Amino acid sequence: MKNKITGRSAFLALLKDEGITHLFGNPGTTELPIMHALKDHPDLTYVMAMQESLVVAIADGYSRASGKLVACNVHVAPGLGNAMGSLYNAQFTGTPMILTAGQQEQGHGLMEPVLYGPLVRMAEPLVKWAVEVTRLEDLPRIVRRAAKVAMTPPTGPVFISLPGDILNSEAGIDLGRSTRIDARVKPSDEALRTFAARLLKAELPVIVTMDEVVKSDALKEAAELAELLGAAAYQSSTPYGSHFLSESPSFVGTLARVQKIARDTLAPYDLLVALGGDPLRMSVYSEVDALPDGLGIVQVGLVDWEIAKNYGAEIALKADVKETLRALIPVLKEMGGAALASRARQRLAELAPKNWTARRGVLVEQMGKS
Template identity: 30%
Template sequence: MSARPGKAALFEQFAADGITHMFGNPGTVEQGFLDLVDRSGMQYVLALHESVAVGMADGFARASQGPAVVQLHSGVGLGNGIGMLYQAKRGGSPLVTLVGEAGVRYSAMDAQMAADLVAMAEPVTKYATRVVDPSSVLRELRRAVKIAMTPPRGPVMVALPADVLDQVTTEPAVPTSVPSFRTAPAPKETARAAELLLEGSSPLILMGDGVAASGAQRELTAVAERLGAPVWGVNSSEVNFDATHPLYRGQLGHMFGDDSARVVQDADAVLIVGTYVFPEVFPRLASPFRKDARLVHIDADAYEIAKNFPVDLGLAADPRLTLEALAQELDRRGAVPAATGPAVRTGQRQPDTPMDHFARELAAQADTGRLAVFDEALTASGALLRHLPPRIPGTFFQTRGGSLGVGIPGALGVKLARPGLDVVGFTGDGGSMYTIQALWTAARHGIDAKFVICNNRRYRLLDHNIDQYRRELGIQPHAYPEAFDLTRPEIRFTELAASLGVPAVRVEKPEQAAGAVRRLLAHDGPFLVDLVTE
């Protein structure tokens, strides 16, 4: 391999790994390798804030099931992206985050923007490193990609000093070797799992995004049907189980442990797959399971198994292969799929909220076979899921990790990764303002994603949460804090979107929903709907 600067070899490595996009916000210390990006064949997707860049990469990685590259500017840019990197870590998104710095030679100077980038990134990444020698630039990149793509997947950070990239390297650019972790448990362990699960008379399944990561949706369905077990989503933000299946019961709450406890308290045989229990902000410290309940936990990530509560059997293995073997073992033991009947749905009256009107129209007018939804609607999500329940893997993505603002950039990333899909991102008025600059990126690059801002003029989720907080402490209801209010001044989203190059329409009445959906679907390019939900 001929000698060339590390900054040029960088793009050769991306090409060898089939990486086509870089999401970023440029800075002076990265100017050396960014000067080559236009000639590299890579598409640089410009964001006006680092959290937008990370959010787009998150959506891209989730939709493509491959690594996504993010470029951040030194310590200040990394700092701006920390919240979204935390979300990517919690959600298992394989992001390769490149952070520039002035140079190794300046390390002792404590100069402007100097920071320990590795120490900053470690809490929110799976792996963080700093390249200090030009002969290892590509080696470090391949290691980063491998670690990001190895279960449990997650974001990594590579600090790139400018003076290291300016030096020459003769390293060859070759595809990254990502080892296979498709492992199945020993037959006797599968038999033990079947035995434990069949001992109970009231089985239950708790599932999460590890199912989608391994492509185990069909196998999970087979096991659920043989056990006749209701299925609940826990750390679940993708299509892990068909939401219209009769055994699907919904999502557990992600805020208070008592919500989950009420669901699991009567189960005497529990299968946990692809998630840890439980991810609430205020979890129960004591186990919510019955003392005589048999617990079987399957996950590719051994750390998550029995992390918080003991289990009877933990299987650190690939969910798809393990569930496939478990279904076969259940068959051998005579557990045939039971007649499950129609899907359980609470309430018979058709809801009539503004969000219901809009979601109903979207379901009626869109080609749902090619429609993808990125859902950060939070308090309005229930209405969305009533009319567009997640069914097809790879077409539904929900916010995860607690970071606000991923709805718009996440939808952009999904559209870039899956251009054949019609992508609609739902977010709230408060959440959208964390990353509203992403609309400019949509307009600049002509990304044909659509956006719906569910506008209730406040941080409504905080209203709900403080209601429960007051009930638990016996505090009498009273006015909500002024800090939750977003009406003074009111945010004019249609004007804001127009100023960023995206046409928009405001929906204030139910009868306006049908026309707004028609405009959204027919428009060639990004389009926004300001949907007044209260």
């Protein structure tokens, strides 16, 4: 016989089993059941913010800093409305987040009570999946699915509407188990050798890194690839974090989000190596195209929507960035040999006066004199 448990306690137990350590929130009347249940879950830290946009923003930042799934809870329709700007950011950055909102009791919505709204329809444009719990027995399956969907590349936020009667009801339910999909795939040996051959053919390659480098924990490997090639490395034009090791002799900064400046920056190169995501995401319209004429692109990433989204790629690999680079670097060394090492040293020497380390040194010296 299954042990009876309330919806509110089951919800918190499910979050903890999915790896959640902090619940970010701004509670109102419909969230009081969750607040009541927190006393039975002292190992779950509640972090309160004074407005819902801050709740989601803090959770977003915590996830980006930790790389973990996060959970936050807001108050009915106006609270979800307040959170939408921050939820847009979480969607943009692909933050794995379970966003929940308390909802009026089922059936009571027909009366259009104060603060009522169609929460699922409100959230749907900005999340990977949105659902309202209509039976307590479905709560474990919904939370488990939400966590799996949020954490599976392309990662992103999901939304669950929690009616008050679901949170306050009690039943004997099975909480199920957590699932994570391992998407750390690498290309075939043939694809790796083709990719390596194209990199070795380039006279002056440039690397542009995006968020997948961080999500796959490939900062070290991206820097190793750049230094192996002697290639300049830029963060993409829309970075929302640190996507390359600034101490690397290859790092020269961030591409501008202005088409003409980005085009001029990339003009000297003959191959753009895009590691995850969209390398040339611009802001305002311009008649000038950000990609110089004749500049070829090769790209690696798990999110196929972002691969060759605006510019065709000579080689496009749907694969995990870290796993690809770990497999690619030995192939490059084998195929490139001493000639590659010699060419890389020459290229890095040419970069030395203008890389980020040199520019930072000038700034430090100037600050010391002021």
